[in-house]
Amino acid sequence: MNTFGVRLRLTTYGESHGIAIGGVIDGLPSGVKIDLEFLQNELDRRKPGGKFATARKESDKVKILSGVFEGVSTGMPIGILIENEDQKSKDYSSVKDLFRPGHADFTYYHKYGIRDYRGGGRSSARESAIRVAGGALAQMMLDEFEIKVESGILGVGKAQTSDMDFNYAKTSEIYALGNEEEMKAEILKAKKSHDSVGGVVITKISNCPVGLGEVLYDKIDARLAGAMMGINAVKAVEIGAGTKVSQIYGSLNNDAINKNGFLSNNAGGILGGITNSDDIIIKTHFKPTPSIFISQDTININGDEVKCELKGRHDPCVAVRGSVVATAMARLVVADMLLLNASANLNSLKKIYSK
Amino acid sequence: MNTFGVRLRLTTYGESHGIAIGGVIDGLPSGVKIDLEFLQNELDRRKPGGKFATARKESDKVKILSGVFEGVSTGMPIGILIENEDQKSKDYSSVKDLFRPGHADFTYYHKYGIRDYRGGGRSSARESAIRVAGGALAQMMLDEFEIKVESGILGVGKAQTSDMDFNYAKTSEIYALGNEEEMKAEILKAKKSHDSVGGVVITKISNCPVGLGEVLYDKIDARLAGAMMGINAVKAVEIGAGTKVSQIYGSLNNDAINKNGFLSNNAGGILGGITNSDDIIIKTHFKPTPSIFISQDTININGDEVKCELKGRHDPCVAVRGSVVATAMARLVVADMLLLNASANLNSLKKIYSK
Amino acid sequence: MNTFGVRLRLTTYGESHGIAIGGVIDGLPSGVKIDLEFLQNELDRRKPGGKFATARKESDKVKILSGVFEGVSTGMPIGILIENEDQKSKDYSSVKDLFRPGHADFTYYHKYGIRDYRGGGRSSARESAIRVAGGALAQMMLDEFEIKVESGILGVGKAQTSDMDFNYAKTSEIYALGNEEEMKAEILKAKKSHDSVGGVVITKISNCPVGLGEVLYDKIDARLAGAMMGINAVKAVEIGAGTKVSQIYGSLNNDAINKNGFLSNNAGGILGGITNSDDIIIKTHFKPTPSIFISQDTININGDEVKCELKGRHDPCVAVRGSVVATAMARLVVADMLLLNASANLNSLKKIYSK
Amino acid sequence: MNTFGVRLRLTTYGESHGIAIGGVIDGLPSGVKIDLEFLQNELDRRKPGGKFATARKESDKVKILSGVFEGVSTGMPIGILIENEDQKSKDYSSVKDLFRPGHADFTYYHKYGIRDYRGGGRSSARESAIRVAGGALAQMMLDEFEIKVESGILGVGKAQTSDMDFNYAKTSEIYALGNEEEMKAEILKAKKSHDSVGGVVITKISNCPVGLGEVLYDKIDARLAGAMMGINAVKAVEIGAGTKVSQIYGSLNNDAINKNGFLSNNAGGILGGITNSDDIIIKTHFKPTPSIFISQDTININGDEVKCELKGRHDPCVAVRGSVVATAMARLVVADMLLLNASANLNSLKKIYSK
Numbered sequence A, B, C, D: 001m002n003t004f005g006v007r008l009r010l011t012t013y014g015e016s017h018g019i020a021i022g023g024v025i026d027g028l029p030s031g032v033k034i035d036l037e038f039l040q041n042e043l044d045r046r047k048p049g050g051k052f053a054t055a056r057k058e059s060d061k062v063k064i065l066s067g068v069f070e071g072v073s074t075g076m077p078i079g080i081l082i083e084n085e086d087q088k089s090k091d092y093s094s095v096k097d098l099f100r101p102g103h104a105d106f107t108y109y110h111k112y113g114i115r116d117y118r119g120g121g122r123s124s125a126r127e128s129a130i131r132v133a134g135g136a137l138a139q140m141m142l143d144e145f146e147i148k149v150e151s152g153i154l155g156v157g158k159a160q161t162s163d164m165d166f167n168y169a170k171t172s173e174i175y176a177l178g179n180e181e182e183m184k185a186e187i188l189k190a191k192k193s194h195d196s197v198g199g200v201v202i203t204k205i206s207n208c209p210v211g212l213g214e215v216l217y218d219k220i221d222a223r224l225a226g227a228m229m230g231i232n233a234v235k236a237v238e239i240g241a242g243t244k245v246s247q248i249y250g251s252l253n254n255d256a257i258n259k260n261g262f263l264s265n266n267a268g269g270i271l272g273g274i275t276n277s278d279d280i281i282i283k284t285h286f287k288p289t290p291s292i293f294i295s296q297d298t299i300n301i302n303g304d305e306v307k308c309e310l311k312g313r314h315d316p317c318v319a320v321r322g323s324v325v326a327t328a329m330a331r332l333v334v335a336d337m338l339l340l341n342a343s344a345n346l347n348s349l350k351k352i353y354s355k
Helices: A036-046 A105-112 A118-123 A125-143 A166-171 A180-192 A220-229 A242-247 A318-341 A346-353 B036-046 B105-112 B118-123 B125-143 B166-171 B180-192 B220-229 B242-247 B318-341 B346-353 C036-046 C105-112 C118-123 C125-143 C166-171 C180-192 C220-229 C242-247 C318-341 C346-353 D036-046 D105-112 D118-123 D125-143 D166-171 D180-192 D220-229 D242-247 D318-341 D346-353
Strands: A009-013 A020-026 A062-064 A078-083 A148-156 A199-206 A234-239 A280-286 A296-299 A305-308 B009-014 B020-026 B062-064 B078-083 B148-156 B199-206 B234-239 B280-286 B296-299 B305-308 C009-013 C020-026 C062-064 C078-083 C148-156 C199-206 C234-239 C280-286 C296-299 C305-308 D009-013 D020-026 D062-064 D078-083 D148-156 D199-206 D234-239 D280-286 D296-299 D305-308
Touching (some): A009 C020, A020 C009, A078 A125, A118 A125, A199 B242, A220 A280, A242 B234, B009 B125, B118 B125, B125 B148, B148 B180, B220 B318, C009 C125, C118 C125, C125 C318, C148 C166, C148 C180, C220 C234, C220 C280, C220 C318, C234 C242, C234 D220, C242 D199, C280 C318, D125 D148
Antiparallel strands (some): A009 A020, A199 A280, B009 B020, B199 B280, B296 B305, C020 C078, C199 C280, D296 D305
16 A cells, blocks of 8 residues: 555655655664765755746655664664645645546546545655655665665657766756756757656666565566556656567577676566666656646546646656656665565574574 | 465465475455366466477366365465476486576575576476466456456567457467467577567456556556566566657647547556556566577586576467466456455445445 | 554554654545544543653644545545654663663664663653554544444452443543442552552454454454554453363353354354454453562663662553553454455455446 | 465465365575474374374375475475365265354354355364474474474363473373373363363473564564464463463562573563563463354354254364464464564674675
């Protein structure tokens, strides 16, 4: 339901226009140094604002309510809270009773018989701020093992790059892995035509030890695919060579091995659902933001055909801020798998329990 | 670990060359008619044999050990057993100590410090016979709600089709959705060159009620993506318009609605992680079988560089039999979500508990 | 870990002397009327204060942060928050490094290598306020099915009652089921001698439908036993005739049945782990509060033998406030089981999904 | 549902008079030596037969179907199978439609609308053979850490012992901890009067490391209580001083500590839900077998009042064989907690992942 993970678990709550959004991260081992500055920085990267994102104003100041004592984790659950500031009751009468195309309005209404129509309620991507906070906490543990997780934009609409320059992405306003100007132009073009545009995100996990992933129904690639597909607006996930594998021969796709390791990485760092220590490469496809400012056909809750005329503020390309969420989800998955793997092998356990 | 699902759970065990493979399906409601002929038929569709699959001989006769009484499910766990027939100890000395490229040998060995090297042990796709059995049992419940799940081959290597003719697929030897002859030729070409080839599978779920999928970390698209990515050899999963969404505008991608329903189906039947009653469309990309009969570079468990020279029998294109497994996984997911959704809404519960 | 329940899940966080305690209740169906007054009343029943409880001052005002819209539940997770008021940093130097006998100090320190020593940190019964809030929310759903859960005190030290008068308990300052004055005297006697005393709580669940409880490892009696034993200070749990059953004959213990139902209730409303519609009767034994104001032998974290000399404020009998927590846990269990049972039977499902 | 445990999971299936009973144990780490003789011996201890148990004939020969290679566990799920031999279709017409008092017939029928009436179907204690097999496999892992789990009978009806001599129990035909002859007489007396009698079991876990148990909703005492209460016929569970704690003062109940450890063990080896390295002591109360050969009042599925006149073979005192099951459940719990604890502390993890 609203909990992600097995041994490291993030539970979240909160709606777009409620009092607050928050969560609980449970299972972080004791002894992890908690870096509050890093935590806030990660949230700032996802924060609304600027030319390329929604104009919603949220400072997204995160509070830690528990689980940290004298600067380190205690092994107890960590309560996270972000108060919603810009949740003033604007006039929702125009969307209250209709189903915005591409949004979850239709399905939430039919499933639950009631919906919080203010800004999409729970289905809004606003909740992802807590995912980012959870991912940042997971990263603090991954840092102890020097595991790194990064994401960047590989394409926006027709503007693509073949670079995978994560340093470039760090300084890019839209987290582009290359070709930033063309991508920006594509976003602004969509925005000017009151429309939105899709995008592709690459996530790279590096320095992962061999052995993460549990057979057979909790493989790390299955978990990552689920994690990414569960992010708002995602419609496709690829690992390693991804969709290309279906068109090629085995002799081309298999990664040969020599003393220094794998000679190629079509596998994307995963064999049999378990990490092989190579970089894990995930490609995540985001659809264009469903909120556009062009008139659309729809129906209302009574079944009458009406026009959907949206006003307000929205991300012209959700993939940009979505890339920060993709990083967070990958961190949560890897940290969880690292914890789960601790009990896979008797020799590992003996290291812990030997006196 | 080796359990899939939340409310309808499939737990499996067994290795490629062990005594038997088996499983337990738990959570099937009482009162479902158990159709043993359908169960065996589904297994026969996945069974090895023929020109386009491995020559391994397995009759795959399935036994039900529990949970069925007088032809209907009792609500108790259903034990499933398939004995391995063709598990005679052939000579494994050539592969025993080396890591076959593209296989899980490397990762299993490093994770567990030991591996059953006979035919890949647990990492072999042989286990998927039990997934198929589990999926068939799930389908018997879905039948009560007239929900249908079908899969077919959309492409093999360079041979593609734009048809989505599931009736055609039913009679096709390789479950092709169209263009069967060209696809067959592509498979035989790979086989003749001692190689293998990838393929794409489409799975369609039709007549699904609105409301299946649990927010926010058990969305039906996330679950399907995880289920499909967890099948052996899968490297990419797409829902609805899939990878295409990242290149287009919102005005093109949003599915408008009128009195008769959705005017297009880029969403692939899912909005906000919840079914909207349209067909669910999933595209699953299988890599070429890693077992090829061409010499490959690898290392052994001592780190020495050696040649991997495989002999034996393998599917030239795993996507073909993989399509049967894709159907099974989709069935398990939909059935689980149907059960989970039963408790989402107080009105639903009142229907059950009213006296 | 810090999550209780399967389909209705309570996740909690927070320490005795942290900023706040809080939780998330997930899986409450949409459409349940949320009664904030009842919620606060339940918390007030558990609140510290008075002659028979600790003198800690907490108003325990609960805030709901999400999941409720226009007075009803939306099916989304409900965030609960209670700020700690009386958490001023008093002087902990006397207990910081020693292990208080009967407390979790020793085990937390050895398990986690660090502990929040302020008032017991996470191991404090303060967390149970959130259990009470969660239980109250669960009860709002149970109200829709007219299921009632009540607890009262059956005994304190040597002062016992054979009454099971839950109306009496409602007006009793110590929730006694009878014989209040003698019980109060027993508590005050322990308090005056700087000691504490144990107590027994009876919890009664009435008007429960037949069928709650999942075989074989999620039986409702197993779940209730785990829930009760997991409450701070509990050391024994009995269902129905409880410990007496081990000394009697089957002919005496079996509950005969006639047209009007069961002729006795030694089973305590549960057969084969499933409710039979009779009252569920649970007896929970609480140990005396481990915090006493008498000098005790212990060691510190360096292994030196020291005296533990506690000062401060503590419940002389934790069973009293514990009875409110027992009610809450029983509510959470029954509500969860009611949701789980919704998918046990095909006929039930057909009622929901019929068009 | 039919799965027990979190990290070490036992899933079982099978009915009393079905083809077979079986299970899957998942999560046993790789590298554990598998002792088939010990496994069979444990099953033989639970096996029916003899003067003090049912006369049902079952050799209970256990087969391992997977997960073991060259004598050690591979980390893969272990399939366990026991064929039912004595399941010949005897005449069930006398009990088919009526609800045997004290049995689960009534609740299974109402919950599922159908029941396998042959010998109680799934609700029969026959399933516990698989628990015993699972517990034996768990013990093989515990052996690596020198953790010991033992059970014995403390009382049968009015015949009690104050000894806790587990060596005596090993050679006792009824696993008595002392006073065997009087207990045997009590069982035979019940048997002769066509009745049955209850009993109490003590389980002792010794040499358990400090730190097992997960806060706050997976405490080891909560888990043990649930595990024991979930065994057929159990109605009460006590830990350490158990029910006595509710009648005494804190000064008497607290276990003081000195350099050599705890000076008493009222806590039963558990503080705050976490093991403190002292012996864990659990007392489990079994009701008398509900199957008795005296006429009883009941109703049938049509609601008619009828007499229940049982014939056949039943344990006069289920506690005897139940004690073997209690050991098994305790083993499963401790092994699971040992695995879970592996990821509690960053220092532990660093021991595993350091290169």
